[in-house]
Every structure is written in structure tokens, then in C-alpha cells.
Amino acid sequence: MRTKHPLLRAVLRLSATVIVIPLLLLLLWCVTARWPWPQLFPRQFSLRALRELLFGPAKLWRLLGSSIALASCVAVLGTAVGLLTARATELYEFRGKALIRFGAFLPLLVPGTVFAMGIQVTLLRLRLADTAAGVVLVHLLAALPYCITIMTDLTHRVGDALEDQAAVLGAPPWRAFTETSLPLLLPGILSSMSMAFIISYSQYFTTLLVGGGRVRTLALVLVPYIQSGDRSLSAVYAAVFVLSAVMVFALFEWALWRSRRWLE
Numbered sequence: 574m575r576t577k578h579p580l581l582r583a584v585l586r587l588s589a590t591v592i593v594i595p596l597l598l599l600l601l602w603c604v605t606a607r608w609p610w611p612q613l614f615p616r617q618f619s620l621r622a623l624r625e626l627l628f629g630p631a632k633l634w635r636l637l638g639s640s641i642a643l644a645s646c647v648a649v650l651g652t653a654v655g656l657l658t659a660r661a662t663e664l665y666e667f668r669g670k671a672l673i674r675f676g677a678f679l680p681l682l683v684p685g686t687v688f689a690m691g692i693q694v695t696l697l698r699l700r701l702a703d704t705a706a707g708v709v710l711v712h713l714l715a716a717l718p719y720c721i722t723i724m725t726d727l728t729h730r731v732g733d734a735l736e737d738q739a740a741v742l743g744a745p746p747w748r749a750f751t752e753t754s755l756p757l758l759l760p761g762i763l764s765s766m767s768m769a770f771i772i773s774y775s776q777y778f779t780t781l782l783v784g785g786g787r788v789r790t791l792a793l794v795l796v797p798y799i800q801s802g803d804r805s806l807s808a809v810y811a812a813v814f815v816l817s818a819v820m821v822f823a824l825f826e827w828a829l830w831r832s833r834r835w836l837e
Contacts, residue, residue, distance in 0.1 A: 596815070599808050599811055599812050599815070600808075600812060601615065602804055602805060602807075602808035603622055603623065603805065603808045603809045603812055604618050604619065604620060604622070604623070604805075605617070605618060605619070605804070605805060605808075606618055606619030606621065606805065608804075619805070621805065622805035622806045622808070622809040623809060625806060625809075626806075626809045626810070626813070633813065635789075636789060636790065636791045636794060637791060637813070637817055639705075639788070639789060639790055640774060640790040640791040640792070640817075641774075641817065641821060643705065643708060643709060643712065643773060643788075643790065644712075644769075644770045644771075644773040644774040644821075645770065645821070646709050647709055647712045647713050647716055647769050647770065647772075647773035648716075648765075648766040648767075648769040648770040648773070649766070650709070650713055651713055651716040651717055651719075651720040651765065651766075651769035652720055652724070652762055652765040652766045652769060654713075654717060654720065654721070655717065655720030655721040655722075655723065655724040655725075655765050656724045656728075656758070656762065656765075658673065658677065658721050658724070658725070659721060659724035659725040659727075659728040659729075660728055661673075662674055662725065663725060663728045663729050663732075664728070664732075664733050674725075677717060677718055677721040677722075678718050680714050680715055680717065680718055681718050685715075685778065685779065686778065688714075688715075688779075689711065689778060689779045689782045689783065690782070692711060692714070692783070693782055693783060696710070696711075696783060702783060702785060703783075703784060703785035703787045703788070704784075704787075704788070705784075705788050707783050707784070708779075708780055708783050708784045708788045709773075711776075711779045711780075711783045712772065712773040712776055712779065712780075713769075713773075715772055715773075715776065715779065716768065716769035716772045716773060719765070719768045719769065719772065720765045720768065720769050723761055723764050723765045723768065724758075724761055724762075724765055726761075727757075727758055727760075727761035728758070728761075731754055731757045731758060733754065735749075735753035735754060735757075736749040736750055736753050736754055738753075739752065739753050756833065759829055759832055759833060760829070762829075763825055763826070763829045766825055767822055767825055770818075770821060770822075770825075771818060774790075774791075774792070774814075774818055775792055776790075776792060777792045777793065777796050780792065780793055781793060791810065791813065791814055791817070792814070794810060795807070795810040795811060795814055798810055799811075
């Protein structure tokens with residue numbers, strides 16, 4: 574999107590610079606073997622980190638598959654729950670509506686470490702500890718406040734006036750929703766799915782605690798490398814983490830575009 578306002582154009586250029594420069598440095602570290610301080614450029618290059626990533630014991634494709642599958646599941650479930658909760662609290666009057674709105678923010682009020690340790694006891698009793706289902710459930714609870722907030726704000730703006738008009742013209746409830754409100758809600762649905770995906774995709778402590786090391790994700794492998802001080806391997810895994818998330822977001826955008834064309 575082009576803009577003629579000089580201040581806005583300057584802000585956009587500065588934002589792009591702030592994003593692009595760290596990414597370029599990250600990609601440079603992927604092939605760097607030695608970069609002593611205060612040298613401006615690397616002194617020695619190596620493909621060791623790339624070989625370790627592609628042919629090492631980390632099993633990159635399995636890590637990517639499990640991470641994307643878990644995060645996508647959380648994104649779909651979180652957005653569905655957020656949409657239903659938003660429509661219930663914004664379009665209907667019933668007892669306990671304020672309590673539901675308050676309860677949606679409870680995961681944000683409890684520290685993540687305390688929340689993970691507390692729910693671990695419950696998952697052990699339900700026999701969901703060390704399982705993918707337990708990890709999805711914990712990630713879903715962490716993402717729900719954001720999904721509900723996004724969908725509530727948009728549902729409040731869209732309302733149900735168009736659905737009422739469609740119902741007056743004889744459309745059944747589901748058709749009235751899909752042909753009037755759903756196209757207007759699609760940008761919020763995309764935002765909700767993106768937020769839930771990145772929250773789940775970047776979870777480390779809760780995945781380690783609830784998954785027990787059996788449910789392996791990219792974040793579980795990335796964080797130990799960062800802590801170990803191996804900058805080359807850390808950069809490679811971080812680059813894969815960023816690029817894979819961007820690819821999923823592009824897929825969400827494509828799905829939104831296809832959905833709009835289908836609804837038209």
C-alpha cells in the first residue's frame with residue numbers, strides 16, 4: 574500500500590529496516606564459523622550449522638510437522654471458541670455473561686509458570702500428561718484470551734442486523750450467517766488464528782512440562798541451543814522458526830482470499 578504522507582512513509586521505512594536488518598544478520602550467522610568482537614564482518618565462514626540441521630539427529634522435518642500441526646490445531650480451536658464466545662456474549666442476554674467475560678482473561682492474570690505447574694496436576698489425573706492432546710489443551714488456554722478479545726471486538730462492530738434482514742427474507746440461520754456476517758468476520762478470524770498460532774508455536778516451558786519431552790517441537794530444540802552459546806546453530810533454528818511461521822501466515826492469507834472468493 575502506497576502512501577503520500579511523508580511522515581507515515583518514513584515510519585514504514587524505519588519499521589521495514591528494523592525488521593530486515595536483524596533477519597539479514599540472522600541469515601549471516603547461519604554460515605558464520607567465527608565472528609570475534611569488535612570485527613565488523615565475520616572472519617570465517619562454514620556450512621557446519623546447515624549440515625547439522627539437514628543431516629543431523631534433530632530430524633527437522635518431523636519437528637516442523639509436529640510444531641505446525643499442534644499450533645494449527647490450537648489456532649483453529651481457539652478461533653472457533655473465540656467466535657462462539659463472542660457471538661454469545663455480544664448478541665445475547667443471559668445470566669453470567671459478565672462472569673464469562675472475566676473468566677476469559679484469567680489465564681492472563683496467572684503467571685505462566687504457576688499456571689503450567691497447576692494444570693500439570695490436573696492433566697496427570699486426567700491421564701493427558703505427556704500427550705499431544707494435553708499440550709494442545711494448555712496452549713489453547715493460553716491463546717483463548719487473545720482469540721476471544723479479537724473476535725469480541727469485531728463481533729461488536731459487525732452485529733447481527735444483516736443476519737436479521739436475511740432471516741426476514743427467508744434465509745435459514747446458517748445461510749444468513751455465512752452470507753452476511755461471516756465475510757465481515759474473516760479478517761478477525763485470520764487475526765485470531767495468526768495470534769493463536771504464534772502463541773502455541775513459541776511455547777517452550779509449558780510444552781516441556783506438559784509434554785514431558787515426548788512431544789517435541791521446534792521451540793524445545795531452539796531454546797537449548799540459544800542457551801548453549803552456539804550462535805550458528807541457534808541462528809539456523811531461529812531462521813527456520815521465523816520462515817516457517819511466515820509461510821503458515823501466508824497460507825492463512827491465501828485461505829482468507831479463497832474464502833472471500835468462495836463466499837462471493
